[in-house]
Amino acid sequence: MRKVYLDNGSTSYPKAPGVGEAMSDFIIHVGCNVGRGGYETAYQMGEVIYETRQQLCELFHFPEPKNVVFTPSVTYSLNYVIRGFLKPGDHVIMSSMEHNAVARPVKAMEAAGCAVSIAPCTPEGQIIPEELEKCFRENTKLVVTTHASNVCGTILDVETVSRICHERNVPYVIDSAQSAGIIPIDFTKLGLAALCVTGHKGLLGPQGIGAMLLTDEMAQAMDPVILGGTGSASHLLTMPDFMPDKFEAGTLNLPGIVGLHAALKYLKETGIEKIRELENARVDQFIGGVTKIPGVRVIGLPTSEGRVPVVSLDFQGIDNADVSFLLDSDYGIMTRCALHCAPLAHQTLGTFPEGTVRFAFGHTTTEEEVEYAVRAISDIMGDGSAASRE
Ligand SMILES: Cc1ncc(COP(=O)(O)O)c(C=O)c1O
Structure with missing residues (x-):
């Protein structure tokens, strides 16, 4: 059949042409880790990683490659942002169209002493600006919404959400799982605090690689959720405070990054x-x-x-x-x-x-x-x- x-x-x-080849070539022919090896191959791989950060910057109109943090997926990115940023006593708003990748960490923060509001959306899955406005409180510290529904495909009016957040000086975070690589996203124009990305959907890359793009303010305000070796500042028993190392503990998914690099090249060409x-x-x-x-x-x-x-x-x-x-x-x-x-x-x-x-x-x-x-x-x-x- x-x-x-x-x-x-x-x-x-299928994944973008070249993804499978690049990944298998890396696994079969390249032996290295990055930030952990003092040899030429490791330095070359460091360049590929940097280039991939740059590709994401270009795609999302984001100025700062060092603030592009690799993660295993958008679920991890959202967890890092939501759980690393919010503190007990804070209030957070999400929409009623969220995937559990947003809803579960947000609800977990409620159990940890945060207050949560869910901004109701229309039966077509669109944000209702007046309802969103009603959700804000004195202690609202974060708004997080999906960019497009994974159920019905509706693209949320993120420009309006962003405007409402800016009027109240509240950071806005987007889950781009269903929109990245499918519709244009301009981080700078939207004035986002963070963009959470997954590599294996519209970006046409492999599973197991994602990213979060953070403003300097957001990166400073967030605590790292995962701690460990970074290959840098190894004399410290705390995480480095510089980017992207602050949030990149442990060995990166190098085959995933190589695959994403090939996918982003294809997306740009196409x-x-x-x-x-x-x-x-x-x-x-x-x-x-x-x-x-x-x-x-x-x-x-x-x-x-x-x-x-x-x-x-x-x-x-x-x-x-x-x-x-x-x-x-x-x-x-x-x-x-x-x-x-x-x-x-x-x-x-x-x-x-x-x-x-x-x-x-x-x-x-x-x-x-x-x-x-x-x-x-x-x-x-x-x-x-x-x-x-x-
Ligand atoms: C809107 C939305 N957010 C988050 C996710 C989670 O993506 P991942 O499994 O790549 O972390 C998905 C996946 O279906 C999604 O559609």
């Missing part, structure tokens, strides 16, 4: 505008097709406008989990069902606790693959138009 991968919201596939154009075309084709099928409800916005290439469907008269199972077992179409680690978002969208079936497209998803998926759904829903099982 053929295979059609429509789970790019979980992780992108251009994210081009990628977005291709993905939007697939989203509109898919939504256009499934809305004609009785018993299928599209969650969130009606077209590709204002969304990343993630579409959630709710099926009437058949269990969503059964649809997802049949798509895989009978048609080889890979989707993700249930709550997508985002119970708050599903509550906001009115799809809790059943969840939805999520279809997430990539720029290499073809028109024919989308047509096949629409026919498969139509077939499962008994719409009369049989999908060919190839």
Whole structure:
């Protein structure tokens, strides 16, 4: 049976050309650690790491490579920021569209003596400025939101959130898991305090590598959550206070960084505008097709406008989990069902606790693959138009 991968919201596939080759070349042919080896290969690898920090700076319009900290993923970045910055007695705001990568560390801080507000969003997953404004208190120290929903794809109006935060002088942190590499992000224009990034979704890199981009103020205010060797200031029994070492304890994921380096090179050469154009075309084709099928409800916005290439469907008269199972077992179409680690978002969208079936497209998803998926759904829903099982 053929295979059609429509789970790019979980992780992108295929990865950018050159990623696998660069990683395997590093593992097979390069022996070194960085900051721990006094030899030429280690210095060369140090340059690749620096270049990767620079690539992230360029992509996100961020001025300071030393403040680009490598982490294992956006989940780690968010934990480092939320748990390293907040202190008991502080108040933090998140939106009602958050993934558990934000919601769980924020709620854990509540247990540790912080106060938490959840700014309600619309049933399409958009921020409501007046509601957000109402959440602020005297002791509000941080606002953290996702940039785009991993459930329905809605792009949050981060410009407005940022303006509201700036008016109150409160740092704003973005979870870019679903937006990085898919829509432009300008750290400087948005005036962010921190941007949390994962390498394996829209950036088309490997799993196990992410980053956080921090302003100097944020880097100073945060305590490191993970402590250990940095290959620098080794006479101290405390973490160095300079960047990025303050937050990079332990050996970095060098194969991951090499892979991310190759992916970022590809993204630059291809251009994210081009990628977005291709993905939007697939989203509109898919939504256009499934809305004609009785018993299928599209969650969130009606077209590709204002969304990343993630579409959630709710099926009437058949269990969503059964649809997802049949798509895989009978048609080889890979989707993700249930709550997508985002119970708050599903509550906001009115799809809790059943969840939805999520279809997430990539720029290499073809028109024919989308047509096949629409026919498969139509077939499962008994719409009369049989999908060919190839
Ligand atoms: C919005 C959002 N935030 C955070 C994450 C966590 O990403 P990772 O598993 O790469 O840390 C995801 C992954 O699905 C996500 O969609």
